[in-house]
Amino acid sequence: MKLVHPEWEKQIVFDFKSVPIVSIENPTYYYQVVEELYQQTEGKEGSFVLSDDGEILDFRKHVQLLLSPWTMDFSTAVVTKRLCNRLKEEANNEQHYMKTKAVMQHVLSYLQELEQELPIPLTYDWNPDVANLFKAVHVQVDTSDLNVMEKMIEYMKLWTELFGKTCFIFNQFRTYLPKSMRKEFYTCAMEEEIPFLLLEGACHDTIEQESCLIIDEDLCQIF
Template identity: 30%
Template sequence: MKLAHPLLERPIVFEENKINVLVIENQKAFSEIVWELMEQINDGEGQFVLSSDLTHLELQKYMDLVIDLFSLDFNQKRIINKVYSKLKMIAVESEYYVDSTGLISEIMRYLEKILQEIHYPLEYNQEMDIGAIFKFADVKIGTDYETIIEKTIDYLTLLQEFIGIKLFVFINLKCYLSDQDLEQLYQFVIYNKYDILLLENTMREKRFQQEKIRIIDGDLCEI
């Protein structure tokens, strides 16, 4: 997979066992790049091109931009909808089919009795399916974690499994994670063959052997 942009002399190529780090020391360019990524992921305009085997990939479908590790949204609409769909599929499988249909029948009978207590013509959805139960119960993904690295790893797993995210872009990740946490994240990403890009606004002293670093300096010269 590759990520191209006019600011870059050549596309960023994502390889197994490597972590791409792009350092943009020019603050104006850094801000513009982050803004442009946000716009494109939200189906706006931008010059980033993501591709795999010469096939163009839409950023809003295949990329996730992580700006704030402390505000990771596990229960965003696109995730919850996928979770509900999967739960619905499980509920109608043979093991749970009888229980599911029985529950819907009981709810229908309950509604019929309750609605008769009001002497007005009341209507309701008589085609209710088991998926409505999960929404009614407000099923959500738990977010009680002891460490930020555990939360981050689960977030990546969740989006890859349910949404099919191909590339995770982190903004100034090294500001938030210790060297030990970064090493743990790198090991997880490499083992699971995820593609990530660290977008940093300054070069850190610590370098990891897994990192493939590219620097754009204050004069927008690529190193």
């Protein structure tokens, strides 16, 4: 997978051998880059191109721009819906189908029992969707005990599992990761072969695994 921009002299190649960082030291240009990335993830036009094995990918579908750790939302409506549908697939597979059928029948039988206690005529679906049962118990990903590095890894794994291959762009996340945690994050992400880019301001403490494209105050490019 590659990310390119006509103004950048270096292609961002996700080869899982090093960690790509774009370090932009000019504040005005930094804003322009983030704005353009954001607009493209919203489906609007822009100059960034993401490709995989020569095939140009739909930017909106295949890029997650994470502006801060607090935008890594594990419980959005789209995530919850996809998660419940995946659980539904598991519930209806050969291994679990009969148990799922028995559980849903038990729910309907209990509803009939409750109906007898009410002087109200009721109607309901006799073939309910098991995904609605998962929604009713508020199925969510548990991130309560995770630090920021672990959340980054789990978010990428979750999103990739539910929505397919995705390029993750983290805005200024390096600020939250001490060197030891950065090394662990890089190792985990590369082992999982998840493409990601760190978009940063000035970087003065790079480590061995990091491969930097520096765009300085005068917009000169160093790599």
